[in-house]
Amino acid sequence: MSGQQFDNKIVQWIDDRLPVFSILKHSAVDYPTPKNLSYWWNFGSLAGVVLVIMLATGIFLAMAYAANTGLAFGAVEHIMRDVNYGWLLRYLHMNGASFFFICVYIHIFRGLYYGSYKAPRELLWAIGLVIYLVMMGTAFMGYVLPWGQMSFWGATVITNLFSAIPVVGDYIVTLLWGGFSVDNPTLNRFFALHYLLPFVILGLVGLHMVALHTTKSNNPLGIDAKGPQDTIPFHPYYTVKDLVGIGVFLLVYLAVVFFAPNFFGEPDNYVPANPLVTPPHIVPEWYFLPFYAILRAIPDKLGGVVAMFGAIIILFFLPWIDSSKVRSAKFRPIFKQVFWIFLIDCLILGYCGSQPPEGDIVVVGRIATAVYFLFFPTLWVLGKVEKPRPLPHSISAPVLKGGAAGHAAQPMEKA
């Protein structure tokens, strides 16, 4: 028998036929994890927790919602006023979306800083980006469901992006709408897809985990674990650390849910959708703002759309664009500064996206867009010219100093 041995006879009986316990033990208990992970490594599991919260609250919200242009706005108000704890479910779900993106953005920038996208984790990074893309689609369609003014006009602007595609653009937009404007068929299919896509994300998260447990976790030093002395079992060490993170996260998340539930929202979305009046200032949800700024920075419709999608697509090629073999920014003095410039640039883009496109904002938005795209060729050049600081011999070496002489004399990392 190739499986694990368990003391409990029933567990053993099941595991011999369906190895769920073996898999669980292998990937969540014994899983050898680098022993130097910092709190920046909490955000992956936090994003997973938010996904579960979103699924749970979403399923119950769907039971009280009606995907019909005549009923949707009222159904959401019905949830807020009449459904037992409906206000709680909706505010958890609405703010959950924002906190999902906060966790994922920190998770992505952590991966950037510590070079987690580099070999052998290219596909792990790519699956993560696919999750991010599906998340954006899900969030966009979810925002349409309350059928307020921002729902309607956000949907109109975003679906019209596809009309920039030459030749087939208009057919695609009509196909997306199921009509000649955003209307009932659009709302109905967005609801269907908004319900489906979280389960797609769940499947992708499964793939993300399989890839992670194949290549193992990166760590703040960015060097490979050399053996058992560099790792600790996931349980109980990181289950406990993740739980601490979850506790702190819930404090912040619930503080917003209870005391500032509309902090991330737009007042205009409490006005029912009106196809004949555009709100004077359309803004997407905050997590789309940097891309919205890139869209507006290019004074050409197709060019803007290409730049906006390109800003995400280019991230898939990052493992091959970055020519440096050293993963962690700790040992790359110039990259470290370039990273912070890139991060600040993304925040500036976000600010530009939130402002009306007038005056200086246009100029700043264009410069920030240029800086965003310059980041990638810079990474390629940097790998060639930058002199990295010497890497430690192993994860244990910098902590144990001379004490680990027995196994510190290992060669440098292979990758």
Next chain:
Amino acid sequence: MAETSTPSQGTPPEGESRRDFLLYAASAVGVAGTALAVWPLIHSMNPAADTLALSSTEVDLSAVAEGQAITVTWRGKPVFIRHRTAAEIEAARNVNLAELRDPETDEKRAQKPEWLILVGICTHLGCIPMGQKPGDPKGEYGGWFCPCHGSVYDTSGRIRKGPAPLNLAVPTYTFLTDTSVRIG
């Protein structure tokens, strides 16, 4: 026959290519069949028969005084009808076509010069431009101004400034009498 990797019972040497042919033919039928089966799923997302059958809209223009504008709905979209003043027509016609992004003469865009009828949807990303109500900003060319991304249209609904690539669309319409029009 001894060198073929798959055991075959008395198959002639050309049996390999026949087997390949069957494989390719079956794969091709499978791919084509799947594509055909997917089409109904995709096409179900296109406008349904009742959406396509949405009738045309008839509008009575007698109450719209010169300089006024009204917005009517046609196929779920706003349609701008502006009763243009002589000055507005003059401005629309005295434009050098060479400086337009989407060159079109005003004569082609308005069957009757005093009535300008347009689909009121910005050709950039589908917002409704402002300029229908008296207090609205009309942009520097006296036509329409889109608040979303700053596109400016002139008194013929032609794009003059901003990111929009095309003029405001002119729907098909027929004047039934001097003061009533059917759109669609």
